[in-house]
Amino acid sequence: MSSLYQKHRPQTFSQVSGQIFTIKTLANSIKHDRIGHAYLFTGPRGTGKTTLARVFAKAINCLEPKNISGEIAIEPCNKCANCQLINQNRALDLIEIDAASHTGVDNIRALKEAIALPPSQLKYKVYIIDEVHMLSLGAFNALLKTLEEPPAHAVFILATTEQHKVPETIISRCQQFSITPLTQKQIIKRLQEISQKEGVEIENEALEVIAINADGGMRDAESMLTQIMSLEDKNITVEEVNSILGTSSKQNVIEFVQFLINQELAPALAKIDFLQTSGIDLKNFNKSLLAYLRNLMLIKSCPENPSDITTGLTEDQIIQAQELIKETELKSILRLIELFQKSLEQFKITNLPSLPLELATIDFLTTEDELSRKKTIQNEVSKLSQQKIPPQSSPTKTNDKKTIATSLKKKPKPEKRELTSSEDEQKIANKKESTEPILQKSIKLSEVLDEWSTVLENVRPLNHSIHAFLKNCIPIGILEDNLYIKTKYDFYKDKLDEIENKLTVQQVIAKITNAPLKIVFVNEQEAEKLKFEPERLDENPLHAAMKLMGGRIVES
Structure with missing residues (x-):
């Protein structure tokens, strides 16, 4: 059987799927006798550029065109001698040139010599140059003068899928029309018409599969339908279409x-x-x-x-x-x-x-998954910030290695005794403890360092990226409830300073130390400017070694 796109090629404007604005413009130009000398049709492959060019060539040469009152002002009659010649591919004055195989200057020179001769059968001598972007630069230059001042009896219709390869000097001498890809509904409607003419019933879902895989090209859709109809089955199902085209249900x-x-x-x-x-x-x-x-x-x-x-x-x-x-x-x-x-x-x-x-x-x-975790963390931090924690006699810490995402078991911290040399000093210390809320009491850096490995272990299930960054960071000091953490690289600081990441670290440290610390990430240059005093930072030599070498405590 012959290809369906050749057998059922549209012969009138109304049979062309889509492109209604282009068709209306072309039909009105014929009706009002305002036919241009050069047209450029651009658009993806298989959308009807050459088909529309042939219909237009037939309409301008039709001896008895039909005047229509609808959207399309005029149609070729398909009955007169000129229409019959074009339909039967016997019109000598309708010349179709494949620019891909006629790219040279000599081909265009031969065209220029032939164009001077008047048409032998039709009113207009029409040149349809397909894939015009394939012409060489010399061929374009040779065509330029002809397009600018063509004979009155000549009409050029250029078609291309790659407009950007056509010189601006050529485009400026043509009336340009954009031939757009067809919608799925337009393709399905056309395929239904063809299948009815062929006496074949095909499921709508099967037509939809073809339309999706046609990518807006009617020729591709009709080629696929031709392949499917080769089964000689008068009732085509979606399963058969999926099997032939290799598509999924x-x-x-x-x-x-x-x-x-x-x-x-x-x-x-x-x-x-x-x-x-x-x-x-x-x-x-x-x-x-x-x-x-x-x-x-x-x-x-x-x-x-x-x-x-x-x-x-x-x-x-x-x-x-x-x-x-x-x-x-x-x-x-x-x-x-x-x-x-x-x-x-x-x-x-x-x-x-x-x-x-x-x-x-x-x-x-x-x-x-990452966004979901961040949203959960933000909600938890929001709840934490709204909670009013009652005063306690002493801060509590946890050594539980279970993650914060599940639960954190808090273990009371042993009370610290204040050593005073006199009764007055003891009274002052007692008064201070009774008046200040425990969450406003400063926490020592050594206490944070003691729990740093626990912090890392609890950050890991919440965000693996943050855990990887924090492994190369170390707390360096506490000042006015701000915990300063030194990062190894500026890139780490930038990532950890992102609001979601900072909130994650802040939440974990708050849960473990029970201290309302705000986190401040600093790079090495910024850390040097802070100049924390070693004796105030690390009373434990091990902590000092950690600070110096950038290490952390791990359990054996």
């Missing part, structure tokens, strides 16, 4: 999205592996995934009338999608779309088909 897409939204990394990666081993084209799966995520985005943005804005979803599937994203934020869906749009582009540069999908999946789930 919508259920696989929905299951994969469920894994992503539920933050299930292992099942999501296993699903990718299953699709690959099942012979599914992962690039096509990525396209289907993006189409479904787009529907989720629209449903989340406009929940009132989802059936009016979504594509290819039944009522049951819309209800299922609404339930799926009920607890999901819109920004998470937008991030998914962004990541899998990038993964679709990465298929061109990788030799591992599953890698782009795996990278996007891991990126999303690890980031979402």
Whole structure:
């Protein structure tokens, strides 16, 4: 059987899918006798540039054009001698040139010599130059004068998929029209018309799969339909389409999205592996995934009338999608779309088909998990700041190695005796202890250093990155309830100074020491300017060694 895109090529403006504004402009120019001498059609492959050029060439040469009162002002009759010549590919005055195989100056010179001759059959001699961007610079220069001052009987229609390669001097001499990719609805409608003419019934979901994988190109969609109809099956199902095209069912897409939204990394990666081993084209799966995520985005943005804005979803599937994203934020869906749009582009540069999908999946789930932990930490810090802690007789500390994320068992700290040389000094000390709240009492740096390994162990499950940075940091002093921590590199300081990271460290230290310390990260230069006195910092020689060498206490 012949290709469907050749057999069912549109013969009138109204049969062309989409491009309504371009068609209206061209039809009105014919009706009002304002035909230009040069046109430039730009757009992706398979969207109808050459087809539209042929219809326009037929319309301007039609002997009995039809005047129509609707959006399209005029149509070729397809009955007159000129229309018949063009339909049968016998018109000598309609010249189609493939610029990819006629790139040289000599080809354009031959064209210039032929264009001077008047048309032999039609009213206009029409030159359709496809892929015009393939012409050489010399060929463009040779064409330039002809485009600027062509004979009255000549019309040029240039078509290209890469407008940026066409010289500005050529573009400025043409009327430019942008031929846009077709929507899925337009492709499905056209495929339904073709299948009816061919006497074949095909499920709507199967047509949707074809439309998604056509990437807005009608020619690609019709080529896929030709391949599917080769089965000689008069009732084509979505399973047959998926089998032939190597695409995945919508259920696989929905299951994969469920894994992503539920933050299930292992099942999501296993699903990718299953699709690959099942012979599914992962690039096509990525396209289907993006189409479904787009529907989720629209449903989340406009929940009132989802059936009016979504594509290819039944009522049951819309209800299922609404339930799926009920607890999901819109920004998470937008991030998914962004990541899998990038993964679709990465298929061109990788030799591992599953890698782009795996990278996007891991990126999303690890980031979402991190954001979830940060949100939990912020909530905990907010609660902590609002709590009113009653005065206690002495500060308490914990040596429990369990993480703060689960629980921290607080152990009372032994009372410290004040050594006084006189009764007056003892009275002053007692008075001071009775009047000052314990949380405002200064904590010694040595006490923080004693618990530094515990701090590190409790930070690890909350944020592995912070833990890695803090391993190379050391507390150097306390001044006015500010705990100064020296970082090894400026980069560490910048990362730890981020509000979420600083709050994490501050919360852990507050829980362990029971002291309301504010954290200040400083680099080595800033630490030198602070000039903390060693005898005030570290009474224990081990602490001094830690300060000097940048070490920390670990348990044997």
